[in-house]
Amino acid sequence: MVDVSSGPNFFDVAVIGGGIAGVSVARAVAETHSVVLLEQENELAHHTTSRSAAVFVEYEGGPTFDRLASASRPFLEFEHDELDAPLLDPLPMLNIGGEAERSSLEAAAEEAARLSPEVRLVAEDELYELAPMLNPGHVSVGVYDPTAASLDVMALHQLYLRKARSGGAQVRRAARVEELTHGPHGWTVGTTAGPVGAQIVVNAAGAWGDQVGSMAGARPIGLTPMRRTAFTSPVKADPTHWPFVYSRVEGRSCYFKPEAGGQLLCSLSEENPSEPCDAKPEELDVARAIDNINHLTDLDLRSVGIAWTGLRTFAPDRNPVFGWDDSVDGFMWMVGQGGCGILSSAAAGDVAAALIRGQRLPPSLTELGLTIGDLGPRR
Ligand SMILES: Cc1cc2nc3c(=O)[nH]c(=O)nc-3n(C[C@H](O)[C@H](O)[C@H](O)COP(=O)(O)OP(=O)(O)OC[C@H]3O[C@@H](n4cnc5c(N)ncnc54)[C@H](O)[C@@H]3O)c2cc1C
Incomplete structure (x- = not known):
């Protein structure tokens, strides 16, 4: 057995997972610690990170994610030297509903407007102006969020990776972690590429x-x-100036987002439990999404370009789990990012770095009222 208790294969921090969570932690921690990032696949971001809708929105994930999103916005808006285009491209979001959804959408608009005065409830007439593809008769109320944006996920992943590497982090692909043992010198991490x-x-x-x-x-x-x-x-129509439309209409769940080249990115917005795996699309989920979109709009979708499936992973309370394990020394959880792991990733990396350095959470989070207690595994 190779001795990894010191020498070039010993690191301050081993991060397991090369999705957005892993690279955002590596980026933030590599400024002060030696880091190795371990990914089981031959390429990073092979799983959920490369399969998202690539949207940044601050008022959708519940209070904890919303605060992480707000704290992430400055990093996402910053003009990083490494990038030749901005990470965020403004894309208003329009949640739509019928009379059955009126009270929940009114409550959502009121809650969001407390944080951003720009988010507002929209009445029926204006709905059709904002989203001219909607068929009359199915929707009567909406919540309009002009602060939402499309997010360049792969550019963000690359940016974290480059920053992690320039801080000295090492990346090991095809290194599936199969064994973790703790001893007097810390952790021995057994991987398919060696310990x-x-x-x-x-x-x-x-x-x-x-x-x-x-x-x-x-x-x-x-x-x-x-x-x-x-x-x-x-x-057929040019979707360039359409908002990201998210239907809350009962029995007609779906969303669609304008993309380059006259394409829409569409989804049924379903949540079906799964084992951890390399998830693949099922025809029925695509067919149901098309049916719902065609019912609510005049888009008359007929064909599918590419389809993909990702696993949005939730803790029981649907909040992220960021923090030290309470019974295993030197073991930190950065999991449960659900449907908000990309938009909250900059702040998530900062949380991990603060904990590892033994510091308080950064003011960007505490000023929003977020505490370690909101995030930890045994909250
Ligand atoms: C359809 C869809 C739309 C979405 N839209 C958005 C959106 O608009 N905005 C947003 O913010 N989020 C969105 N999400 C959610 C977002 O994609 C996830 O929250 C995020 O990608 C989770 O990142 P992660 O790094 O935790 O997981 P992953 O990207 O899955 O990374 C985990 C990595 O860990 C590796 N791994 C696992 N076990 C081991 C092991 N034993 N050894 C080594 N490596 C291991 C895996 O191979 C994987 O690469 C969406 C998700 C889906 C599916």
Whole structure:
């Protein structure tokens, strides 16, 4: 057995998972610590991170995610030297509903307007101006959020990776973690690419989070990976100036987002529990999304370009789990990012870095009222 308790294969921090969570932690922590990032696949971001709808929205994920999103916005808006285009491209979001959804949409608008005066309730007439593709008769109320944006996910992932590497972080692909043992010199992490040693292990394994936790001897969180499929479909009209439309209409759930080249990104917005796996689309979810979109609009979608499925992984209370395990030394959870893992990733990395450095949460989070207690695994 190779000795990894010191030498070039020993690191301050081993991060498990090369999705957005793992690279955002590596970026923030590599400024002060030696870091190795371990990814089971041959490429990073192979799973949920490369399968999102790529939207940034601050008032959709519940109070904890919303605050993480607000705290992430300055990083996402910053003109990073490494980038040749902005990460965010303004894209208003329009939640729509019928009379059955009126009271919940009114409550959502009131809640969001307390944080941003720009978010507002929209009456029926204006709905059709904002979203001219809607068929009359199905929707009567909406919530309009002009502060939402389209987010360049792969550019953001690359940016975190470049910053992590320039801080000295090493990346090991095809390095599936299969064994975690803790001893007097810290962790020995057994991977399919050989062992590494580390003082601290960060679990950023997405849908596999509970499996990795169990390997370390930690009590599972009770994470549930949920399938969600998205696909592209061409439209005849030019969608460039359309908002991101999200239907809350009972029995007609769906969303669609304008993309380049006259395409829409569409989804049924379903949540179907799954084992951790390389999820693949099912025809029925795509067909139901097309049916709902064609019912609510005059788009007359007929064909599918590409389709993909990702696992949005939730803790039982649907809030993220960021913090030290309470019974296993040197083991940190960065899991349960659900449907907001990309838009909240900059602040998530800062949370991990503060905990690892033994510092308080940054003011960007505490000023919004967020505490370690809101985030930790045994809250
Ligand atoms: C259809 C859809 C739409 C979405 N839209 C949005 C959106 O608009 N905005 C937003 O913010 N979020 C969105 N999300 C959610 C977002 O994609 C996730 O929250 C985020 O990608 C989770 O990132 P992650 O790094 O935790 O997981 P992943 O990207 O899955 O990364 C986890 C990594 O850990 C690796 N791993 C697991 N076990 C091991 C092991 N034992 N050893 C080594 N490596 C291991 C995996 O291979 C994987 O690469 C959407 C998701 C879906 C499916």
